Structures are given as C-alpha cells and as structure tokens.
Amino acid sequence: MSEFNFTGRVAVVTGAARGIGRGYAGLLAELGASVVVNDFGGTKEGTGGDAAPARTAASELVAAGGIAVPDTSDISTVAGGQAVIDTALREFGRIDIIVNNAGNIRWGGPPDVDAANIQSHLDVHVLGSFNTTRAAWPHMIAQNFGRIVMTGSTGMFGLPDNLGYATAKAGLIGMTRSLTVAAGEQNITINVIAPNAWTRMGPRDADDRPDARPAPPNMEPELVAPMVAYLAHETCTVSGEIYVAGAGRFGRIFIAGNEGYLHTGDAPATIEDVAANWATINDDTTFYVPASLMDWAGRFMGHLYPR
Numbered sequence: 687m688s689e690f691n692f693t694g695r696v697a698v699v700t701g702a703a704r705g706i707g708r709g710y711a712g713l714l715a716e717l718g719a720s721v722v723v724n725d726f727g728g729t730k731e732g733t734g735g736d737a738a739p740a741r742t743a744a745s746e747l748v749a750a751g752g753i754a755v756p757d758t759s760d761i762s763t764v765a766g767g768q769a770v771i772d773t774a775l776r777e778f779g780r781i782d783i784i785v786n787n788a789g790n791i792r793w794g795g796p797p798d799v800d801a802a803n804i805q806s807h808l809d810v811h812v813l814g815s816f817n818t819t820r821a822a823w824p825h826m827i828a829q830n831f832g833r834i835v836m837t838g839s840t841g842m843f844g845l846p847d848n849l850g851y852a853t854a855k856a857g858l859i860g861m862t863r864s865l866t867v868a869a870g871e872q873n874i875t876i877n878v879i880a881p882n883a884w885t886r887m888g889p890r891d892a893d894d895r896p897d898a899r900p901a902p903p904n905m906e907p908e909l910v911a912p913m914v915a916y917l918a919h920e921t922c923t924v925s926g927e928i929y930v931a932g933a934g935r936f937g938r939i940f941i942a943g944n945e946g947y948l949h950t951g952d953a954p955a956t957i958e959d960v961a962a963n964w965a966t967i968n969d970d971t972t973f974y975v976p977a978s979l980m981d982w983a984g985r986f987m988g989h990l991y992p993r
Contacts, residue, residue, distance in 0.1 A: 688717055690717060690915065690916070690919050690921070691717060691718050692714055692717045692718040692719035692783075692915075692918075692919070693718035693719075694718075695718070695719045695720070695782040695783060695920075696719065696720045696721075696722070696774050696778040696779070696780050696781055696782050696783070697711075697714050697719045697720070697721050697722070697782065697783035697784070697785065697918065698721075698722040698724060698757075698770055698771065698773075698774050698781060698783070698784045698785070698818065698822075699711045699714065699721060699722070699723065699724065699784075699785040699787055700724045700725070700761050700770065700784075700785065700786055700787050700788035700814065700818060701724070701725055701787040701788030701789060702721070702723040702724055702725055702740070702743060702785075702787065703723060703725035703727065703739030703740045703742065703743040704725070704739055704743070705883075705907050706787060706837075706881050706883055706907040706910055706911075707725070707785070707787040707788070708743055708907070709906075709907040709908040709909075709910060709911040710785050710787060710910075710911050710914050710915070711723050711743065711747060711754070712747060712750075712752075712908070712911070713908070713911040713912070713914075713915050714783070714785075714915060714918065715747045715750070715752030715753065715754055716750070716751075716752060717915060719753075719782075719783065720753040720754070720777075720778045721744075721747060721752065721753065721754040721755075722754070722755055722756075722757050722770060722773050722774045722777070722778075723740050723743045723744040723747065723754050723755065723756050723757065724740065724756075724757040724758070724759060724761065724770045724773075724788070725739050725740040725743070725756075725757075725758065725788070726758055726759070726760045726761070726766075726788070727739045727740060727758060737756070737758045740756035740757060740758050741756045743756070744756040753778075755773065755777050757769070757770050757773045759773070761786075761788055761810075761814040761817055761818055762788075762809040762810045762813055762814045762817070763817065764817055766817065767814065767816070767817020767818045767820065767821050768817070768821040770818060770821075771818060771821040771822045771825075772821075774822075775825070780825065780829065781822045781825050781826070781832075782826075782829075782831060782832060782833065783832070783833045783834075783835075783918045784818050784819060784822055784832075784833075784834045784835070785835045785837075785914060785918065786814065786815035786818060786819070786834070786835065786836050786837055787835075787837045788810060788811075788814050789810055789811055789837060790806060790807065790810045790811075791807070791848070791851050792806055792807070792850060792851075793847045793848060793851075794847055794848075794849060794850060795845075795846050795847040795848070795849050796849065799847075799849050799850065803849070803850045804849070804850045804853060806850065807850035807851055807853065807854035808850075808853070808854050808857070810854075811837075811851075811854035811855060811857070811858065812854050812857045812858060812861065815836050815837075815858060815861065816861065819834055819865065819876075822834075826872075826874050827872060827874070830872055830873050830874075831873050831874065831920070832869075832872075832873070832874035832875070833874075833875055833917065833918040833919070833920070833922075834865070834874070834875070834876040834877075835876075835877055835878075835879055835914055835917050835918060836858045836861065836862050836876065836877070836878045836879070837858070837878070837879055837880075837881065838855045838856075838858050838859060838878040838879065838880045838928060839851070839852075839855040839880050839881070840880050840882065840930060840939075841855055842855040842856040842859075842880075855880075858878060859878060859928060859941070862876045862877065862878050862926060862928075863926050863978070866925045866926035866978075867926075867978050867979075869925065873923075874925075875917070875922065875923060875924065875925035876925055876926065877917045877924065877925060877926065877927050877928070877929065878927070878928040878929065879910070879913060879914050879917065879929055879930075879931060880928060880929065880930040880931075880939060881907070881910040881930075881931060881932055882905070882910070882930060882931065882932025882933050882935075883905055883906065883907040883909065883910050883932045883933075884905040884906070884907070904932075904933045904934050905932065905933055909931070909932055909933065909934065910931045910932050912931070912936075913929055913931035913936050914931075917929065926977070927940070928940065928941075940975050941975070941976075942973040942974060942975050942976075943973060943974055943975075943976060943982060943985070943986070944968075944969050944970060944972060944973045944974075945969075945972060946966065946967050946969075946986075947959075947960075947963035947966040947967050948989060
C-alpha cells in the first residue's frame with residue numbers, strides 16, 4: 687500500500703475519460719480518492735459531445751475497486767464549471783482536488799490562423815480552468831485545504847502552427863502564479879503540470895490517431911500521473927510552480943530574471959547605452975526566480991530604495 691493515501695479526499699479531473707486525464711483519475715482512485723470523471727466527450731478540436739467516454743471511464747474505475755462518478759459538463763462555460771464542482775459536492779460532500787486537464791487543439795499559425803482559433807483555446811484551457819477553480823475556491827477557503835493542478839504544456843515554447851494552443855497554455859502560468867499569491871497562508875496550492883506523453887492531442891493529421899496504435903516506449907500517458915498525484919497530495923505544499931513529467935523523467939520549468947544592466951549617472955539612458963550593454967542585459971549565467979510580482983519588482987527596482 688502506498689504511503690500517499692487519498693482516502694477521504696474528493697478529486698475532480700476534467701478531460702478524464704481518455705489519455706492523460708484517464709491516467710490521473712485512475713491513479714487517484716487507486717490511491718483512495720473519490721473521483722469525479724469529467725469529460726464533455728468532444729473531438730480533440732473541441733467540437734461535439736458524447737456522454738459515453740465519461741461513463742465508461744467511471745465504470746472502469748469502480749470495477750477496479752475505486753470510487754468514481756461520471757460528469758459530462760462543458761467546463762468551458764461558467765455553468766459547466768460550476769456543475770462539475772456541484773457534482774463533487776452532491777455525490778461526495780466536499781471538493782479537495784481539481785486537476786484541470788480538459789483541452790483542445792486546432793493547429794494553425796500566421797497568416798491563416800484567425801481569432802476564432804485563439805478563442806477556442808482560451809475557452810477550454812484558460813476559461814475552463816478558471817471556471818472550475820472559481821466554483822471550488824470558496825469551499826477550499828472554508829475548509830483551509832485545496833490542491834489545484836493546471837495543465838500547461840511545453841507547447842508554450844512554440845511551434846510554427848500552434849499559436850492558439852501555445853498562447854492558452856502560457857496564460858495558465860500567469861493564472862497559477864496569481865492564484866498562489868491570492869491563496870496567501872491558506873493551505874491551498876496551485877501548480878502547473880506540463881505532460882510529455884503520447885495522446886490524441888499530439889498528431890497534426892486527424893487520421894494519424896495515437897489510439898490506433900501503441901504509444902512509443904515510455905510515452906504512455908500513465909507515466910505522467912505520479913507527478914500530478916504528488917502535487918495533489920496534502921504533503922506537497924509547493925505552490926506556483928511548473929513541472930514537466932513523462933518518458934521516465936520529472937523536472938521543473940521556471941521563469942527567471944537576471945540582474946541586467948543598471949544605468950548610472952544623472953543623464954537618462956539612451957538607445958546607445960542599451961546597445962552597448964546588450965550582452966549584460968541578456969546575460970543568463972546568473973539569475974533569480976521571483977516568487978511574486980512584488981518580489982520581482984523589489985529586485986528590479988531595489989536600487990531606487992536602498993536599505
């Protein structure tokens with residue numbers, strides 16, 4: 687039996703019927719959590735809906751000895767985000783953990799990508815994560831406990847044709863950092879997982895479906911789940927961070943700043959000063975990882991307020 691037990695904890699996992707979400711839901715249920723298996727059942731582009739995948743996944747978890755119920759709410763809407771949290775409260779009486787995993791992808795880049803493409807990603811990834819989190823937040827505050835895992839992606843580093851997806855995934859980092867500061871001393875943590883796994887979201891060709899053939903070695907979605915389960919456990923108190931997992935490797939991604947170039951003297955800095963000190967401005971040999979906006983500002987403008 688694992689030392690990391692979730693008995694008595696209630697988890698909502700969105701996009702949990704297939705792929706990575708199914709791996710998360712399965713491990714949390716195996717470790718004792720009561721799981722709401724949320725999945726709208728749409729295509730990877732985010733269209734349509736089908737109740738069967740969520741029902742099937744929940745039934746499989748129950749058959750394996752776990753506690754689970756299905757939910758087919760569309761978390762991209764305010765009502766849907768509230769509904770999935772209401773399912774947890776109605777069925778299990780509380781909400782402790784949210785894994786915001788639901789996503790979509792519509793490949794596209796300039797000049798052809800349009801506003802509808804960008805909005806479709808923001809609706810599911812960003813607003814979907816916001817809707818569930820906002821609905822659960824008062825309950826987590828009241829019980830002084832909550833674990834929220836946002837699903838980011840290394841896709842935020844950019845590809846020629848993933849503009850909408852990368853934009854949405856990067857946006858979740860700002861949401862996570864701001865929520866962490868808002869949580870303050872409350873026992874509520876918010877972190878980002880960037881999975882490295884083989885799922886139906888990956889291939890660009892609609893006919894090149896990963897569920898039609900085995901995943902490449904060490905790229906099974908289930909290999910991401912241990913990191914997410916740890917981030918969801920009560921013993922893990924880190925918050926506001928970005929972690930990557932998959933293919934047998936687990937690591938951290940972070941946003942850092944450097945000391946840069948500090949202009950001195952009475953005259954304002956000029957463009958020539960910037961150009962002359964470009965190497966110092968871009969120096970990445972020394973850096974710091976700010977804990978918040980105020981932490982960063984204190985460092986960046988510390989010369990104005992010497993101690």
